[in-house]
Amino acid sequence: MQIWVDADACPQVIKDILFRAAERAQVPTTLVSNMALSRTPSSPYVRTIRVAKGFDGADQRILQELQAGDLVITADLPLAAEVVARGAQALDPRGELYSEDNVRERLAVRNLMQALRSGGELLGGPAPFRLGDRHLFANQLDRLLARQRPA
16 A cells, blocks of 8 residues: 655645654655645655646646555545545545545535535635544544554
8 A cells, every 4th residue: 555645735734644654654655746845754655746737737646656555645526536436545634534425425515515606605615624633534544554554
C-alpha cells in the first residue's frame, strides 16, 4: 500500500498526522500539489510531487500513479469516486472513509449544493475544520494501517 495525498487543500495538521504515520508504519506517502509545499520532513517514506498549475493536475497525477489497494487522502469527491472505482481507498481529511455506496451519495449532494450556490439560493461552504475532525481522521488512518500490518 502507498498513501497518496491531494495536498493542495489538505490541512497542515492532517499532513503532520500522515508524516508521523508514514514513519511509524513505514508506508510510502506521496503528497501531490501544484504549489510548493513547506514543512515536509526529510524521510525515506515521504516524498512530494509538484505538478503544473491547472485544473485537477494533482488529481490526474494521483490517478495516473494509483494502484489497487492504495489509500488516497482527499476532500475532492470526484477524485474519491474515481479512486474507489479503481479498487483503492479514499479517506476524507475529516475522517470519512469513502465506499462505493457513500461516495455516490456524497457526490450527488455536492452537485445539488453546487447548483444551489450557483443559483444564489445558498451561500457558504463546508463547516470549519475542527479538533474532532482531526481525531476521526487519525483513528480511521490507524485502523487502515493496522489492517496492512502482517499478522
